[in-house]
Amino acid sequence: MGVVITVAPTGPVATKADNPHLPTSPEEIAEAVADAYRAGASVAHIHLRDEHQRPTADLDTARRTMDLIRARCPVLIQLSTGVGLGVPFEERERLVELRPRMATLNPCSMSFGDGEFRNPPDKVRRLAARMRELGVKPELEIYDTGHLDACLTLWKEGLLAEPLQFSLVLGVRGGMAATADNLLTMVRRLPPGAIWQVIAIGRHNLPLTAMGLALGGNARAGLEDTLHLRKDELAPGNRPLVDRAVELARGLDLPLAGVEETERLLGLPD
Ligand code: KMH
Numbered sequence: 001m002g003v004v005i006t007v008a009p010t011g012p013v014a015t016k017a018d019n020p021h022l023p024t025s026p027e028e029i030a031e032a033v034a035d036a037y038r039a040g041a042s043v044a045h046i047h048l049r050d051e052h053q054r055p056t057a058d059l060d061t062a063r064r065t066m067d068l069i070r071a072r073c074p075v076l077i078q079l080s081t082g083v084g085l086g087v088p089f090e091e092r093e094r095l096v097e098l099r100p101r102m103a104t105l106n107p108c109s110m111s112f113g114d115g116e117f118r119n120p121p122d123k124v125r126r127l128a129a130r131m132r133e134l135g136v137k138p139e140l141e142i143y144d145t146g147h148l149d150a151c152l153t154l155w156k157e158g159l160l161a162e163p164l165q166f167s168l169v170l171g172v173r174g175g176m177a178a179t180a181d182n183l184l185t186m187v188r189r190l191p192p193g194a195i196w197q198v199i200a201i202g203r204h205n206l207p208l209t210a211m212g213l214a215l216g217g218n219a220r221a222g223l224e225d226t227l228h229l230r231k232d233e234l235a236p237g238n239r240p241l242v243d244r245a246v247e248l249a250r251g252l253d254l255p256l257a258g259v260e261e262t263e264r265l266l267g268l269p270d
């Protein structure tokens with residue numbers, strides 16, 4: 001069974017002022033994704049920005065970005081429905097109508113850095129149901145222990161198809177801290193058969209991504225999660241971060257999953 005590498009080229013917060021290599025236009029994002037695909041990524045987690053680099057759920061921007069990516073490579077597109085803290089849930093959830101192969105599902109509201117990430121239970125349930133209807137595979141974003149319980153409730157309600165696919169997010173201010181203990185606790189609590197990856201933010205990215213791979217998880221890499229390649233050294237693009245994740249997997253003698261294997265592993269509907 002191969003390791004799934006997801007590239008997350010652009011997140012909801014940083015701008016080119018933080019790292020000039022951050023891709024923000026649809027063309028730049030598509031180029032970064034194609035480069036990551038060539039390096040071994042089989043999934044691309046996508047946030048969109050407007051012309052002022054602000055997070056947006058604009059459907060035309062999303063469509064254009066997806067088309068540009070598809071024209072370049074067969075990577076599996078996962079749209080973020082997290083989008084950005086200021087964007088209303090009603091705009092965020094519309095992105096799944098574009099029927100990406102996957103999309104994120106953030107199960108709970110929380111503090112997020114200095115902001116507030118709003119995911120009210122009734123709207124989360126509605127989005128989960130719509131994703132199931134459309135055959136869009138949810139990636140369940142777990143920032144704290146209770147978020148796992150919220151997902152298990154959705155599962156029991158029949159709103160999530162198996163296998164469940166989790167991201168264990170460590171190091172967001174407002175969520176669980178990026179510690180080895182927290183990662184182990186979460187991995188032990190996952191239901192049997194769950195697929196998972198680590199999302200480790202900032203300086204914790206490297207050690208916790210390595211630990212996740214060693215424990216049998218998948219890996220995510222890119223400027224969404226860390227702007228740095230090393231302490232005090234900005235990453236000169238997404239590719240070096242993806243290369244680093246690929247090298248970690250190779251160092252652990254883990255083969256990479258290509259697109260078709262990833263489709264099978266995640267049980268993606270056609
Ligand atoms: N930005 C990460 C901390 C999403 O986009 O829906 C979590 C994330 C969630 O990637």
Ligand code: ZN
Pocket residue numbers: 008011012045047080082224
């Ligand atoms: Zn994201």
